[in-house]
Amino acid sequence: MESKVRFVLCSLTILCSLVLVLVNNNVLFFHISHIRQNTSISFEINDTCKSLLRKYLKLQITEAQLNGLISICKTDGYLNDRIEFDMPVLNKVLKNLTCGIILKKLINSTISLIALASFPGSGNNMTRGILEAVTGFEASVSNRKVLCPSRGYAFIIKTHRTNDIPQSKDCSRVNTHRLNYKKAIYILRNPYNALLAEYKRRRTFSKRFETKTQTQFEGDYFGARWERFVILQSKIWKELTIYWLNTFNGPVHLVVYEKMLAYRMTEVYSLARFVNASITLETLLCTKSNFIEDRKRTYVNWLSEISASEMFDVKMRKFVNKIILSTNEIVKLKILEEYILPEI
Structure with missing residues (x-):
C-alpha cells in the first residue's frame, strides 16, 4: 500500500512538472509571437x-x-x-x-488683389516666399519704386499699412487711387519678438555695424533710442492688428508666425486653400527649401543670441503687455494671452 502511494505522488510530481514546462513554453511562444507581430507592424x-x-x-x-x-x-x-x-x-x-522653383509673372491679370499685411519683423518675407512657391507667381510689395499692382503683374501685395492706398508713384499714371483688396492675409507674431526683429533690421542695415563689437555698440543699441522705438512701434503693431483682424471689410486669413514655423505643412496647406491654389505634396515639402530659408535675415553672432526677454525691462514690459491686452479686448485671440511677459 505504501509503495502505491509513493507511485501516485511521484506521478503527480512528474505531471505537475510537465504542466509547468508547457505553460512556460506557451508564455514564451506568446511573448515571441507578440514581439514578431509588433516588428511586423x-x-x-x-x-x-x-x-x-x-x-x-x-x-x-x-x-x-x-x-x-x-x-x-x-x-x-x-x-x-x-x-x-x-x-x-x-x-x-x-x-x-526637386525644389527648383521658377516663378512666373502675370500679364494683365484681372485676379482680385490680396493684401499680405503685417507689422514689420513678423515674417512677411518668409510668408511671401511661401506664397510664391505655392502659387508659382511673383508677389509684389507696396512701395514707391515698384510698378502699380493694378497693372496686373501680381495679385499678392505685401504691405505694412492700415489702408489700401497705393504707395507706388506709377499708380497715379494709371489712375489708381485704391488697390481695393478683396482678401487679406495677416501675419501675427509675438510683438516682443517682432519689435526686436524690426529694431535689429533698422539698426544693423549698414556695413559699419558689422565691424563693431558688442561693447562698442551696446551703449547706442540699448539706450533711450530703443525705449522710444518700443513705445511708438508697439502702438503701430496694435493699429495694424486691429485694422486687419477687425476693421478690414473682407475675408482675412490669420497666419500666426510661431505656428507657421512649428507646423509648416498644415499651415501652408491652409494658406494655399485661402488663395485658391492647388498644391502638390512636392510643393508643400519644398516650402522648407533654401528658396524660403534664405529669406530669413541674419545678424552678427552676438546680436543673434539676444532674446526678447533680455531687451525689455519691467517698464517696457508693462507698456507692451498693456498694448497686447487692449488689442485682445477687440480682436479676441487666445494666442495673444501667451505673448504676455512677467512684469518682474
Whole structure:
C-alpha cells in the first residue's frame, strides 16, 4: 500500500512538472509571437509612410490625404511634434524630389488683389516666399519704386499699412487711387519678438555695424533710442492688428508666425486653400527649401543670441503687455494671452 502511494505522488510530481514546462513554453511562444507581430507592424508602417510620400509627391494632395500622411509618418518617426520633415531625410527617401522653383509673372491679370499685411519683423518675407512657391507667381510689395499692382503683374501685395492706398508713384499714371483688396492675409507674431526683429533690421542695415563689437555698440543699441522705438512701434503693431483682424471689410486669413514655423505643412496647406491654389505634396515639402530659408535675415553672432526677454525691462514690459491686452479686448485671440511677459 505504501509503495502505491509513493507511485501516485511521484506521478503527480512528474505531471505537475510537465504542466509547468508547457505553460512556460506557451508564455514564451506568446511573448515571441507578440514581439514578431509588433516588428511586423512597425515594418509595415515604415513602408507605408515611404510609399505614401512617393505616391503623392507629384500629385495635388487633399486635406484628408495630408492628414493621413501626417498621422502615419508621425507614428513611424518620420515627423516630430513640429510636423516637419528634415530635408536630408526626404532627399534619401524621395530620389526624385526637386525644389527648383521658377516663378512666373502675370500679364494683365484681372485676379482680385490680396493684401499680405503685417507689422514689420513678423515674417512677411518668409510668408511671401511661401506664397510664391505655392502659387508659382511673383508677389509684389507696396512701395514707391515698384510698378502699380493694378497693372496686373501680381495679385499678392505685401504691405505694412492700415489702408489700401497705393504707395507706388506709377499708380497715379494709371489712375489708381485704391488697390481695393478683396482678401487679406495677416501675419501675427509675438510683438516682443517682432519689435526686436524690426529694431535689429533698422539698426544693423549698414556695413559699419558689422565691424563693431558688442561693447562698442551696446551703449547706442540699448539706450533711450530703443525705449522710444518700443513705445511708438508697439502702438503701430496694435493699429495694424486691429485694422486687419477687425476693421478690414473682407475675408482675412490669420497666419500666426510661431505656428507657421512649428507646423509648416498644415499651415501652408491652409494658406494655399485661402488663395485658391492647388498644391502638390512636392510643393508643400519644398516650402522648407533654401528658396524660403534664405529669406530669413541674419545678424552678427552676438546680436543673434539676444532674446526678447533680455531687451525689455519691467517698464517696457508693462507698456507692451498693456498694448497686447487692449488689442485682445477687440480682436479676441487666445494666442495673444501667451505673448504676455512677467512684469518682474
